[in-house]
Structure formats: structure tokens, C-alpha cells
Amino acid sequence: MKNNLLKLGFTLAVSAIPLSSFAAQKAILIGIDGVQYEKMQALDTPNFHRLTIKKTYTGGIAGDYSEQGTSSGPGWSTILTGVWANKHQVISNGSGHASEDFPSIFRRIITAKPNLTQASLVNWSPIHSQFFSNDVDDIAVAKKGLSDTSVTSSTIAEINNGRDFIFAHLDDPDHVGHSDGFSKKYNDSIITADGQLGQILDSVEAAQQDTGDDWLVIVTTDHGREGTTGYSHGAQTASEKTVFIATNKPLNKEFSSTAAGENQGFSGLYNYTAQTSITPTILTHLGIKIENKWKLDGPSLLGDIGVRKLTPGAQHTLSWVSDSSKEANIYRNNQFAGSVAANQQYWQDDTSGDSSGIIDYVVELNNNPTAYRAYSLDINAALNWNTTRAYFFRSDNQYIRYNKTDDKADDNYPRVTTNSNWPGLGDYREKIVASFHKDANTAYFFLNNGDYIAYDINSDKALSGYPKAVDANTWPGLEDYADNIIATLRGNGDDVYFFLDNARYIRYNLKNDHADEGYPQAVNDTTWPGLASHAENITSALRWSDSRAYIFLTGQRYIRYNVSQNRADSGYPATTNNSTWPGMMNP
CATH class of the missing domain: 2.110.10.10 (Hemopexin-like domain)
Structure with a gap:
């Protein structure tokens, strides 16, 4: 009897503890292939609009070393690594394995927090079979070649299984775009994807209510489309470079507001957030510190803001946008190179001419680093x-x-x-x-x-x-x-x-x-x-x-x-x- 009373007391005590005390940080990245931002915004897509949606850009900086094709291989590889193709080395849909020097988010999580469980559920198989095969082999669940319907149901199952990070890839809008261009069928495919997104969001919200877990939801696409007909993509046009990030959480100013950097190409498209900020944002939410040595090209959209719109200039200079009076620390090829007040928004490398080859710069402010890869080649x-x-x-x-x-x-x-x-x-x-x-x-x-x-x-x-x-x-x-x-x-x-x-x-x-x-x-x-x-x-x-x-x-x-x-x-x-x-x- 005494033992039963003790057990009852313990049970009552535990039940009195709020669920938030046991809350885990979880994240889901939902990728919907080939969605034109402007088309989606013009349609009746209530589930997209349950989230905060912002225009963003892909394809790197046109004419710069970061430039990459606006196609699925480079796009998803950038989304899943936080770096442009001049680092991850997936330059086309036919590329092989991404560079192990810039691991995917799956590998980052495995290395930093091996106790977290992950699932990746994709329609387009090359994400698993070509670009990140070594990484997805080491996660709990990895399925490829699924229909969008199966991706949706499998994602809901993995949410209910308590996975800590899930990547879900839907492909039908891109497939329809290639076959029918900007058409009623294309619009219908986006509306269908919106419904599938709604099912996933419902499951996330139900899981949060049941467990108190803190879920970050990010929804994105890999590329836009050629602006006239919508059949193709891959080039450096404003329409093909325009993408979006949608989220269920308030993020910092790099996401919530634009900033006018040095490059005003494509009518100021570069004033918006880049695709490269997705991986560092998810890692931050999962409690994984972004290391300077990782050389990620986008700042995290969570926490204190780092420098914005890091851009190279003539004579080995770097410029950025910041109103902070704190010190920004600059690293060159993993070595500390100097510091300036961030609101100076400018730094010159007086030693860059001393060597030939790759120069990796990192500018770190508020423990939120941003990288840029330059070359000193003749x-x-x-x-x-x-x-x-x-x-x-x-x-x-x-x-x-x-x-x-x-x-x-x-x-x-x-x-x-x-x-x-x-x-x-x-x-x-x-x-x-x-x-x-x-x-x-x-x-x-x-x-x-x-x-x-x-x-x-x-x-x-x-x-x-x-x-x-x-x-x-x-x-x-x-x-x-x-x-x-x-x-x-x-x-x-x-x-x-x-x-x-x-x-x-x-x-x-x-x-x-x-x-x-x-x-x-x-x-x-x-x-x-x-x-x-x-x-x-x-x-x-x-x-x-x-x-x-x-x-x-x-x-x-x-x-x-x-x-x-x-x-x-x-x-x-x-x-x-x-x-x-x-x-x-x-x-």
C-alpha cells in the first residue's frame, strides 16, 4: 500500500510538470520542386499562407564565382549544405557525389548530435542516389523515388514516430511545369501541393500539442522557371533565380527585411535572403553551433543577426551591411585575419596577393558567421x-x-x-x-x-x-x-x-x-x-x-x-x- 501511494504521488508530480519542460527541438524542411513564387502567391494556397513567406534567391551571384545553374541538382545541394556550387561541387543534375568538404545537413547533425534521428523522403531520387548517398545511408529512414502522395503519408508517419529532423521532397509542380509550362495544370499542381503541405502542417501542430516539442517548419523550392512559358529553367534570369522561404517561426532581420548591399542586380533580388541560409537556420534551431571552419555561405536566420549581404570588391576587399557597433571578426583560410566594427561595413585583405588559389573568407558577428569563397588565380x-x-x-x-x-x-x-x-x-x-x-x-x-x-x-x-x-x-x-x-x-x-x-x-x-x-x-x-x-x-x-x-x-x-x-x-x-x-x- 505504501509503495502504491509513492507511485501515485510520483505520477501526480510528473503530470503536474508542464510539457514544455520536456520539449525537444525538432525541424522539418519541406521542398516543393519548381514552384514559381509569383504563381504560388497568386493562387488560392491557404496552407502556404499559414506560414510567413518571403521572396529569396537561388543560383548564386550571377557573374561571380558563386554562380550556379538554376536547376535541381545545384539547388537542392545548396539548400541541404548551406553553400553554393563552387563549394559543394554539384554543378548539374548529372553531377556525382557532393564534396565531402562541405557535408550535408544530415552529416552535420550526425556529427554534432548523433542521438538525433532523421528521415529523408524524396520523390526525385538523385538527391539520395547521386549527391548525398553516403550521408542518407547513415540516417534512420531514407526513401527515394516516392510519389508525392507517398512522400506526404511517409512524412506524417515519421512526424508521429518522433524524428528530430525530416526532409520531405515533393516534385509534381516541376514535372508538370516541364510538360505543360505555365498552365492550368501547373496551377493545379501547386494547389495540390498546398493541400499536401496542409496535411503535413496539421501533423506537426498535432505533434506539438501532444508532446510540447518545438518544431521549426521551413518550406522552400529549388528554382524558379523561365518567365514567359515556364517550361524550362537553369539560366540566370530574374524569374529562374526567384524562389521563397516560408516558415512557422519569427526569424531575424535577414529574413524579415531586405538590405541593400553592393550588388543591385536583378532589380534588387540580392537584397533578399539567399537559399544558403536554410541549413544554418535549421542547425541553429536544433542547438548545433555554426562553426566558422564550416564556411557556410549564408547566415542563420535565428538568433542575433550576423553581417548581411557579404560581397567581394576590387583589390581583395569585402563589404557587407550591418548597423552593429560590435566587432566583426574576419578569418582567411581558417586563420584570424583581423577585426573591424561591423558598421564599418568594409575590410581589405592586404595579404591576399601573397598566395595563389582558393581564399575562403568568413566574417563572424554575434557568433553568426557568413562565408565567401574567392580565388587568387592568374x-x-x-x-x-x-x-x-x-x-x-x-x-x-x-x-x-x-x-x-x-x-x-x-x-x-x-x-x-x-x-x-x-x-x-x-x-x-x-x-x-x-x-x-x-x-x-x-x-x-x-x-x-x-x-x-x-x-x-x-x-x-x-x-x-x-x-x-x-x-x-x-x-x-x-x-x-x-x-x-x-x-x-x-x-x-x-x-x-x-x-x-x-x-x-x-x-x-x-x-x-x-x-x-x-x-x-x-x-x-x-x-x-x-x-x-x-x-x-x-x-x-x-x-x-x-x-x-x-x-x-x-x-x-x-x-x-x-x-x-x-x-x-x-x-x-x-x-x-x-x-x-x-x-x-x-x-
Whole structure:
């Protein structure tokens, strides 16, 4: 009897404790593929409007290193990692596994809180089978290839099973969009998805009432659609870049209000939140601290606000939006680089020119970090192989094969320059400073120690006996300038121009096999109109066609040169990026 009374007392005591005392932090991310924000807003979608909905953007920053296709592979990978494609490396729907250097939210949760259970329920299978197969293999429930109806019922079951994080992916609006464009069928597919969303929201609310658990709900889409017909997507247009985030919770100012940063492209679209903030927001809600070393590209939308609209500028500067007088700490490649008052909204990296390759910046304010990946790369040499293909050798010892017809780098580049892909050249990859195509059989590569290599185009290998010194026997008239060569450019006929590191150049005649008399001469507005002020910054040059050449400069810039009119085109230098030279600066 005494024991029964004790048990009764304990039961009464426990029942008197409010459910909130046992509340767990839980989150669900609902992705509805291919929903055009404006179309959804115009329809009768009562369940979407149970949430707070804000316009957001996808596709990275057009023309920047973060630019990515507005297609499902890059979009869902960004949503599930918190970084753009230049980090997660899913650049198309055909990409393989995402980079393990930037794990998915599933892996972040497994690592930080292995006791939390997860479920991922998707219609579109590549999310599991291609991009994040290693991660979803380690979670409690992972189902792919489901119908939207099955995704909905399975999601409700996992809510009731007490999962801590659920990702649910519905696909019908995108499927209908591809087949019927902006049509009644497309509108109906959104209305159907709204009903499925309502079923899930009902289950979340019921679970909250039953358990007192604190659920964060985020609903989003991966991309918009081509704005006229709605059939396609993938490009950098305002319609295709416009997406949304909807949530059941009040979030911070990065979500609730716009901020005008440096980039006002697409009529101010970048003033809104980016897709990259979804993963850090969910992790924050689950009690997982966002580490600076993770280099996530979006700030968390929960808690104290970090810097907003982090943007690169000229000469290795960073700018952002903030009205806080607190110190913002800047990290460069995981090392502390400095701090400034956040409301200064500006910082310059005085050391970024000391190295070549990837530069990862993180600006941290209020323990809410935001990252940006920059590149310190120069084009050291450029070589026309034939009429459709060119090669560009970069300062990170990698090269790009560039398709001149398609005007973009070929897939699966860059690659490290080795003796396997460039026989006889790989050992000297760190020394290459210039190259040009002599004829159909031979190309020349010049090295920074005054040597050169003759390369056989037909057999695709360096000729035996090379490197050789640039001297009075091999290149008469160049011998005194052998280690000053920084770029070469084929001129008309048998002329080749050798640019030197002191803003001078030499004209060499291949037929006479000798430098012309009266050289070197200064690169000035008489000899090279439009190039004079950049002569000391030249890194390489390439004859592109009969009428056009390109001169590459330090700081990832280039000049288009009109050979016919012997002058630089107006509007240059321009930035070497994914808009001007697609794929040239890929990591």
C-alpha cells in the first residue's frame, strides 16, 4: 500500500510538470520542386499562407564565382549544405557525389548530435542516389523515388514516430511545369501541393500539442522557371533565380527585411535572403553551433543577426551591411585575419596577393558567421590548340580545356598539369609563363628560368632534349630577356610578340628566326593603344581569331584587343568570371 501511494504521488508530480519542460527541438524542411513564387502567391494556397513567406534567391551571384545553374541538382545541394556550387561541387543534375568538404545537413547533425534521428523522403531520387548517398545511408529512414502522395503519408508517419529532423521532397509542380509550362495544370499542381503541405502542417501542430516539442517548419523550392512559358529553367534570369522561404517561426532581420548591399542586380533580388541560409537556420534551431571552419555561405536566420549581404570588391576587399557597433571578426583560410566594427561595413585583405588559389573568407558577428569563397588565380599561359579548342594554364598549376565554339570550359576541368596529360611538361608546370602555337605541328612553352620547351602537337608530347635555354642560338635577339618574358602573342604572318616584365615588348619574326631590329620597345598608347596602363600587369595573351586577341592581367582581369584596328576594345579590363569566361576559374 505504501509503495502504491509513492507511485501515485510520483505520477501526480510528473503530470503536474508542464510539457514544455520536456520539449525537444525538432525541424522539418519541406521542398516543393519548381514552384514559381509569383504563381504560388497568386493562387488560392491557404496552407502556404499559414506560414510567413518571403521572396529569396537561388543560383548564386550571377557573374561571380558563386554562380550556379538554376536547376535541381545545384539547388537542392545548396539548400541541404548551406553553400553554393563552387563549394559543394554539384554543378548539374548529372553531377556525382557532393564534396565531402562541405557535408550535408544530415552529416552535420550526425556529427554534432548523433542521438538525433532523421528521415529523408524524396520523390526525385538523385538527391539520395547521386549527391548525398553516403550521408542518407547513415540516417534512420531514407526513401527515394516516392510519389508525392507517398512522400506526404511517409512524412506524417515519421512526424508521429518522433524524428528530430525530416526532409520531405515533393516534385509534381516541376514535372508538370516541364510538360505543360505555365498552365492550368501547373496551377493545379501547386494547389495540390498546398493541400499536401496542409496535411503535413496539421501533423506537426498535432505533434506539438501532444508532446510540447518545438518544431521549426521551413518550406522552400529549388528554382524558379523561365518567365514567359515556364517550361524550362537553369539560366540566370530574374524569374529562374526567384524562389521563397516560408516558415512557422519569427526569424531575424535577414529574413524579415531586405538590405541593400553592393550588388543591385536583378532589380534588387540580392537584397533578399539567399537559399544558403536554410541549413544554418535549421542547425541553429536544433542547438548545433555554426562553426566558422564550416564556411557556410549564408547566415542563420535565428538568433542575433550576423553581417548581411557579404560581397567581394576590387583589390581583395569585402563589404557587407550591418548597423552593429560590435566587432566583426574576419578569418582567411581558417586563420584570424583581423577585426573591424561591423558598421564599418568594409575590410581589405592586404595579404591576399601573397598566395595563389582558393581564399575562403568568413566574417563572424554575434557568433553568426557568413562565408565567401574567392580565388587568387592568374592565367599564366594560353595556347590555341586548333580552331575549336584552347588551353589555359593557371597559377594554381592546373589547366582548363576551353571549347571555343561553345564558349565555355569543358566539363571536368580544371585538371592538374602532369606528365600524363602533358607529357614532358608536367615537371615544369610551376614555371610556365607563356606559350604560343607556331604552326600545325609545334607549340612553344616558355619558363620563368629562361628556358623553353618545344611541344609536338601531333604526338601530344614534348620533343626530346627539352627544356633548352633561350639564347643567341635558339632565339636570337631574345637572349638578354629570357627570364623577363611574361606573355607571348601571335601577330599577323610570322610575327610573335614577347611581352616583358618591365612594360616593354619585342617583336620576333619566325621566318627570319630573329627578333626585329629596334626592340624592345615600350608598351604605350602608340604601340598598343589601350594597353599602356596595364602593361606591368600582363600575365598571358592569346590570339583568338583573325580579328581578336585577349590579354589577361593580374587580379583576374582581361582585355579584349581588336587586332584589325590595333586597339583595345572599350569597356575593358573586365573581370574573368563565369559570365565572361564560363568555367575558367572553376575550383
